[in-house]
Amino acid sequence: MRSKINILGCVLFLICSTIYGQIDRYEYKRELKDITDSWHRIMLPDELFKNVSSDLSDIRIYGITKENDTVEAPYILKKNREKISSKQVDFEIINRATTKGGTFITFKIPLDQAINQIKLFFKEDNFDRLINLEGSQNLKEWYSIVDSYRILSIKNELTAYTFTSLKLPDSKYQYYRLFIKGTNAPELKNAQITLREATEGIYKIHPIKSIRTEEKKQNRTTVIDIDLQTAVPVSYIKIEDDNDFDYYRSARIEYLRDSIQTEKGWRYNYQNLSSGILNSIEGNEFKCNSTITNKLRVIINNQDNEPLTIGAIKVKGYTHELITRFTTPATYFLVYGNTRTGKPSYDLQYMSNIVPEKLKTIQLGTEQGIEKKGEKVVAPLFENKIWLWAVMGIIIALLGGFTLMMMKKK
Known part of the structure; x- marks a missing residue:
C-alpha cells in the first residue's frame, strides 16, 4: 500500500512540475494587454521573428491565474497571403x-x-x-x-x-x-x-540595411548581397533596372539559412529561395514561400553579355497574425524561443468557421527574457577543512579503540 502511495505522489509531482515548468522551457515572453473579449487578433511584430523557430512552431500563449495555475490558450496562425x-x-x-x-x-x-x-x-x-x-x-x-x-x-x-x-x-x-x-x-x-x-495579400515592406553588388568575371555572374534590418518572413522580391536595352538573364535568389564561425571567420550557408528570368518585358517580381531570413543573395547569369545596371530592390513579406480564444481569466503571455518543441495541435484549427468576423487587435508588451529556475546547489556539510580533519581524526580514534577492545577480548 505504501509503495502505491509513493508512486502516486511521484506522478502528481511530475504533472505539477510539467505544468509550472511550461513557460520556463521558452526563452522570451511578451505580455498580452487589454484582453476584453473571448476572441482577439494578435499581429506578430518584425522584432519577434529573429527569436522564433523557422516554422513558427514554438509559439505558445500561456496564462497565469490568480491561483497561480498555468493555462494555455489555443490559436490559429494566419499568413495573409493572396488567394488565387x-x-x-x-x-x-x-x-x-x-x-x-x-x-x-x-x-x-x-x-x-x-x-x-x-x-x-x-x-x-x-x-x-x-x-x-x-x-x-x-x-x-x-x-x-x-x-x-x-x-x-x-x-x-x-x-x-x-x-x-x-x-x-x-x-x-x-x-x-x-x-x-x-x-x-x-x-x-x-x-x-x-x-x-x-x-490581394497583405504585405509589409521590409527595410533594407545595405546592398552590395559584385561582378564575378570568372563566373560571368553578378552577385547582389542584401542585408535586412532584422530577420523577417520574406515572400516577395522585386528587382528594378536602369537599362535601355532588351535583356533576358537567368537568375536565382538564395537566403541565409545558417552560419558557422570557423578559425578563418564566419562561413555562411545559403539555400535556394526562388529562380526565374530577369527580363525587360515583365516586372521582375519573384514570389516564394514565406521564409524567415535577414540576408538575401541574388545571382544573375550574364553569360557573354555586359552586366545589368540594377536599380531599386524591394523586399516584402506577408503579415502574420494569431486568432486566439480566451476562456479562463488570467494574465496571458505570448512565449517563444524553443527549438526543441513541436507544433501545437488545437481543435480550433479545424473549426475556423466559428471565428467571429470582427476581431479586436490586442497589443503586445515589450520582449522580456524568461528567467530559468536554477538548480539547487547543496552546500558541503563542512566548508572549513579544519573541521573535516577533526572529524576524520575522531573517526580514526574510535576505529582504533574498537580494534584494541576486540584484541583484548581475544
Whole structure:
C-alpha cells in the first residue's frame, strides 16, 4: 500500500512540475494587454521573428491565474497571403485569316462569360511579335481591348524563355479577335482562356540595411548581397533596372539559412529561395514561400553579355497574425524561443468557421527574457577543512579503540 502511495505522489509531482515548468522551457515572453473579449487578433511584430523557430512552431500563449495555475490558450496562425482561383472558359476558333499586315484569329466563347487572360501556345520557337486584341458581340462592331502587346519566345542551348500570356481587363464579349502583326506569324497551336480571380495579400515592406553588388568575371555572374534590418518572413522580391536595352538573364535568389564561425571567420550557408528570368518585358517580381531570413543573395547569369545596371530592390513579406480564444481569466503571455518543441495541435484549427468576423487587435508588451529556475546547489556539510580533519581524526580514534577492545577480548 505504501509503495502505491509513493508512486502516486511521484506522478502528481511530475504533472505539477510539467505544468509550472511550461513557460520556463521558452526563452522570451511578451505580455498580452487589454484582453476584453473571448476572441482577439494578435499581429506578430518584425522584432519577434529573429527569436522564433523557422516554422513558427514554438509559439505558445500561456496564462497565469490568480491561483497561480498555468493555462494555455489555443490559436490559429494566419499568413495573409493572396488567394488565387482560375476558371477555364470553353471556346472555339471560328476564323483564321492572313493579310499583308499580319494574321487574324477569332475566338467564340459562351454568352455572359467574363475573361481576363488568354494564354497562347505556338508551334514555333524564337519569335518576337506585337499583338492586338478586340472584342465584339455581333462580329460587326469591334472594340479595342489591348493594343501592341508584346509576346516573345527564346529557346537555345543557353536560354528557354516564353512570354505568351495575354493579360487584359475583365471583359465580357462573345467574340475576341486576335491580330498578330507582321508576315510569317508563328502558327497558333492552342490557347487557354481563363477568368483569374485574385484576392490581394497583405504585405509589409521590409527595410533594407545595405546592398552590395559584385561582378564575378570568372563566373560571368553578378552577385547582389542584401542585408535586412532584422530577420523577417520574406515572400516577395522585386528587382528594378536602369537599362535601355532588351535583356533576358537567368537568375536565382538564395537566403541565409545558417552560419558557422570557423578559425578563418564566419562561413555562411545559403539555400535556394526562388529562380526565374530577369527580363525587360515583365516586372521582375519573384514570389516564394514565406521564409524567415535577414540576408538575401541574388545571382544573375550574364553569360557573354555586359552586366545589368540594377536599380531599386524591394523586399516584402506577408503579415502574420494569431486568432486566439480566451476562456479562463488570467494574465496571458505570448512565449517563444524553443527549438526543441513541436507544433501545437488545437481543435480550433479545424473549426475556423466559428471565428467571429470582427476581431479586436490586442497589443503586445515589450520582449522580456524568461528567467530559468536554477538548480539547487547543496552546500558541503563542512566548508572549513579544519573541521573535516577533526572529524576524520575522531573517526580514526574510535576505529582504533574498537580494534584494541576486540584484541583484548581475544
